[in-house]
Amino acid sequence: MRTHREPALLVYDGDCGFCTTAVRFAERRVRPRCRTVPWQEADLVTLGVTRERAEREVLWVTPDGTVRGGAQAVAAALLSAGGAWSVAGTLLRLPLLRRIADVVYRVVAANRHRLPGGTPACGVRGTVS
Template identity: 65%
Template sequence: MRIRPVLVFDGDCGFCTDSVRLIERVVRPRCETVPWQRADLAALGVTPERARHEALWVTPTGRVYGGAQAVAKLLLSAGGAWTLAGAFLTLPVVRGAAHAAYRLVADNRQRLPGGPAGCALPADRTRRT
C-alpha cells in the first residue's frame, strides 16, 4: 500500500509538465508526481484512456479523483492557505464551474505556453478555419 497520494499527469505535454513543476515549487503538495507514461497505471487502478483525458489524484487507498477535483485534492494536501482554495473547489456550487474551467484548459492546452505539438489534438478533432 502506498503511503502518499500520487498525482498522475501527461508527461508528453509541456504545459502539463511545466504546470506540475511550478506546483511542486510553489504549492508543495504532499504527494508523488508521475507522468502517466511512466506510471504503473494498473497498480494505481487507472486506465490509459482516463490518464490521457485528465490529471488524476490517486489516494493511498486507491480512490481516484480526476480533473478539477484532482486539483482540489492537491491543494488540500498542501496545507495552509492552499487548503482554503482546495476546499472552495469541492463546494457543490463551485464544482461545475471548476470542471468547466479545467476542461477548457485541458482541451486547449496545445494552444497554451509550453504546449508543443505533442499536445495537439488529432487532425480530425481540430477546428478548421
C-alpha cells in the same frame, strides 16, 4: 491497492509541456504532499485507471486507491498542501464552484496545446469529454 504508508500520487501527462510546467510550478510553489509521476511511467493497471483517462486528465490517487480526476484532482492537491492552498482546495469542492471548476478544467485541457508551454503533442490525445 496501494499501502497507507505511500504518499498520494499526482499523475499527469509527461509528454505535454503545459502539464509538466504546471506540475513543476506546483512542486515549487504549492508543495502538495504527494509524489508526481507522468502517466507514461506509472503502472496504470495497479493504480486502477485506464490509459484513456490518464491521457485526458490529471489524476490524484490516494494510498487507498481512490482516484480523483480533473479539477477535483487539483482540489485534492491543493488540500494536501495545507495553509491558504487548502482553502482554495476546499472552495473547489463546494457544489457550485465544483461545477465551474470542472468546466474550466475541461476548457483548459481541451486547449492545452495552445497554452504557454504547450506543444502540438499536447493536443494529439483525446480531450476531456
